[in-house]
Amino acid sequence: MYSFMGGGLFCAWVGTILLVVATATDHWMQYRLSGSFAHQGLWRYCLGSKCYLQTDSIGEALGQGLGHAWGPSPHRSGSKGHLFCRWKTLWLREGRGQAQAYWNATRAFMILSSLCATSGIIMGILALAQQPSFARLSRPFSAGIMFFASTFFVLLALAIYTGVTVSFLGRRFGDWRFSWSYIVGWVALLMTFFAGIFYMCAYRMHECRRLSTPR
Numbered sequence: 137m138y139s140f141m142g143g144g145l146f147c148a149w150v151g152t153i154l155l156v157v158a159t160a161t162d163h164w165m166q167y168r169l170s171g172s173f174a175h176q177g178l179w180r181y182c183l184g185s186k187c188y189l190q191t192d193s194i195g196e197a198l199g200q201g202l203g204h205a206w207g208p209s210p211h212r213s214g215s216k217g218h219l220f221c222r223w224k225t226l227w228l229r230e231g232r233g234q235a236q237a238y239w240n241a242t243r244a245f246m247i248l249s250s251l252c253a254t255s256g257i258i259m260g261i262l263a264l265a266q267q268p269s270f271a272r273l274s275r276p277f278s279a280g281i282m283f284f285a286s287t288f289f290v291l292l293a294l295a296i297y298t299g300v301t302v303s304f305l306g307r308r309f310g311d312w313r314f315s316w317s318y319i320v321g322w323v324a325l326l327m328t329f330f331a332g333i334f335y336m337c338a339y340r341m342h343e344c345r346r347l348s349t350p351r
């Protein structure tokens with residue numbers, strides 16, 4: 137039983153770290169636009185060496201939001217003017233409400249997944265340390281449920297991001313691909329899933345021992 141919980145705790149730690157890394161980094165998608173390299177995450181998008189908040193380009197449908205996001209006027213930037221106009225057109229076509237819902241849903245599910253994984257780790261440590269609290273609640277079972285909940289939330293986040301990227305963003309950029317932050321999210325999904333499996337196995341083993349022990 138303890139070997140299962142130890143393996144589950146290891147997978148949970150790795151999965152939680154990967155969830156935080158995937159949520160915080162800016163390499164979910166990368167592409168080329170008018171010969172320039174760009175990439176984006178859940179919070180920012182980057183053109184070359186400069187990064188801007190996602191809300192700077194989608195928070196305002198017109199006017200200062202896009203203006204501040206793209207910095208200097210395209211008339212002053214010479215060759216960057218065409219790039220500015222093309223990006224502005226793409227984001228305006230996307231629409232404010234649709235874009236806000238897309239980003240907010242993906243962010244929210246990733247954060248919920250990280251919180252569930254963290255809660256599962258706490259319960260898993262209590263189960264491994266044989267703390268007397270939660271006497272009426274099976275600690276390995278509760279930890280397994282939290283890890284499965286984390287897996288479910290990150291799966292929803294990745295499904296939303298994949299669907300919107302393929303159906304909307306992918307059609308607007310000829311040379312694009314998912315990047316390493318997106319892949320890290322899928323690896324985190326596998327790690328939290330296996331953590332849940334390990335703790336469920338520990339719970340079943342504990343129940344079998346408890347039922348077989350004569351009273």
